[in-house]
Amino acid sequence: MNKQPQPFAIDVSCQKQLAGFSIDANFQAGGGITALFGRSGSGKTTIINMLAGLDQPDHGVVRIDGQEVFNAGENINIPPERRHIGYVFQEGLLFPHMTVVENLKYGARFHKKTGNETDFHNIVDLLQLGNILNRRPKSLSGGEKQRVAIGRAILKKPDLLLMDEPLASLDDGLKTEILKFIERLRDELSLAIVYVSHSMEEVIRLADTIILLDQGKTIAQGSVEEIMNNLDLWPYTGRHEAGAVFPVKVVGHDLKYGLTELAFAGGRLVVSKLEALPGSELRVRIRARDVTISLEKPNQTSVLNVFKGQITDIRSHDETPQCEVKVDIGVPVIVRITRKSLYNLSLETGKNVYLMIKSAAIDRHSMGLGGTRKRREF
């Protein structure tokens, strides 16, 4: 007898005609955080609204945790209030005529079984809402509003939390603050989350899986590493910010010089000091523009990280002065150099080269805590 519960899964395969363009969404996602990534106007919000039931596809099927919540062929369309979802909107959308407590407990009015007092106190603690419980939304800061909105959505005890650009209306300082809270949801409540974003920084930091969207179509899906290291997808993931993503483990800190040593499949990487405990697993992104290539081993250089590797791929276009070179140093690393250098060094696939990575290349904006928790088995 197999008593193991079915793993959490979302299965979307549907189409919808909108004014100007059409949505064609096909993807599957498991637990953890799934990022719907694409430019503004690529249909991200429409797709997340289809999961919530606020938008109806014209054709197709939407399944959440094994339950068919929409099926055009069989006339199934479960209304939003009966889907087991929580939704955090970009604008927060707190009810202005209610206090924070009333907002938080709004969902409980309609679900007698969910959300007992212990859950309530746990979530108030987790999101640090204790001091603002009796205030009204009008008097809250942007970050506080968004924390209340998150609390309100998860107190309903959803199977799936939908977040539509929850950080978009916040400034940088608040973004970092809320990101920490979202990581705590993921790690402490092990909640399945679908996260809509157009910020690669947020996606690398939070997501397990990326669904890449362009003009309403899902064009690729995979782990953050697979998607980011695929040179073909760079037009969609954003050329300027692009770079290889791989997992590392913190070895230790050099307090004298303010550095952190990271271990990865290709050796040791020395970077500016990071706020992470030795032994913790992180995900780092090395931006292509922060890496340089040398044909000979550089001996006297200020760069601390030098790795030997082999060129596996080159992407060069006549219309741009830069080109991308993929080098395997145990993990794939992507380097952006000029086409002139490519010609001068006569680089080609299979050639052995040395890579130099600046230690300042990795900061808190280019790392995520993706590997720190136990991932669900599928």
Add this chain to the structure above:
Amino acid sequence: MVFSPCPIRGNNLTMTELSPFEIEALLLSLKVGVAATVFSLPFAVLVAWVLSRLRFPGKFLLDGITHLPLVLPPVVIGYVLLVLFGKNGPVGGWLYDVFGITIAFTWKGAAVASAVVAFPLMVRAIRLSFDNVDIKLEQAARTLGAKPVSIFFTITLPLILPGLLSGAVLAFARSLGEFGATITFVSNIPGVTQTLPLALYSSIQSFDGEFIALRLVIISVVLSLAAMLASEFLSRKLAGYLE
């Protein structure tokens, strides 16, 4: 019951003392105004909601009919009401046969006339507040498990409260001033249908009635000002925590 249009001259009264005649007209005006407002409020909310939220063929017709009392001469409205609600009229006859209720030539008729005339003002104010409610707040409530009816009472209604209030006050003030439809429909019977404007009309008509007319004008101005101030005060209190 006294049927003379202006039974007490009032010359022997001080400025702060009201004569029984004035008190009668004032109380009747308040009764008619409150009844008209309370009775039409649910219908006004329903029509305002339909006009704000639904799209259907013939919507312009509903919109037009709702606004008709605003442009029709009140005498026309009064006459139409008389034809419909008179004891032999289609609605009046039915109400009398089934419930034993008489509308024509009673204070209830005055309330009906006021309600009809004030209805478009009330609908306009409430419809504007419905238009201003962010639909996404209602969607947020749905994702939290609320059904449409619960959403209406827990989210939408509280949010339109300031507009509802100002619509009600506007309608109440319009009722206090109602003259043409009332006098056509329910006549000018002291103590029964003689509201402040009708009493004022009677005193102007009667010989030696100017002093009473002046006093009735002051009462009307004070009453209208009080209603407006009360509404302003309440909407500010409400607006304090909305937004």
